[in-house]
Amino acid sequence: MQLAMVKGRATSTIKHPSLTGAKLLxxxxxxxxxxxxxxxxxxxxxxGAGLGDRVILTSDGxxxxxxxxxxxxxxxxxxxxxxxx
Numbered sequence: 001m002q003l004a005m006v007k008g009r010a011t012s013t014i015k016h017p018s019l020t021g022a023k024l025l026x027x028x029x030x031x032x033x034x035x036x037x038x039x040x041x042x043x044x045x046x047x048g049a050g051l052g053d054r055v056i057l058t059s060d061g062x063x064x065x066x067x068x069x070x071x072x073x074x075x076x077x078x079x080x081x082x083x084x085x
Contacts, residue, residue, distance in 0.1 A: 001080065003030045006053045010042055018070035025049060027057060027077070043077035044068070054083035 004027040012024070023045045031037035041057070046067065049055050058080040065071050067078060 002057045003034075003083070004028055004041070004043070004055050004057050005030055005034075006049050006051055006055060007040055008051060016074050018068045018073035019044070019075065022046075022068070025055075025079070027055060029057070030054075041077050042075075043079055044075050045079045047079050047082055049079055049082050055079045056081040056083065 006025050007028050008026045010024040010026055012019075025043045025045045026040050027043045028040045029037045043055075043057050044064070044067070045055075047055075056079070057077045059076050064073065064075055064078050068075065
């Protein structure tokens with residue numbers, strides 16, 4: 001699991017069938033003292049996170065396959081929770 005900040009949304013007219021109707025977020029993974037760590041990642045969100053929200057991301061493959069109901073989805077990251085203050 002990783003703590004991340006939502007930087008925006010991504011849209012695509014052509015995508016893997018498992019992503020049809022999925023909300024895609026651009027998230028910046030955070031390191032020590034909430035500083036950016038590495039490049040932003042693309043994450044599937046079904047929790048309603050928005051711009052500026054801190055989220056918990058996971059790359060749990062089994063959970064993602066169940067979430068998207070697709071064993072062949074190329075997605076790696078998805079939101080597991082929204083951090084409240």
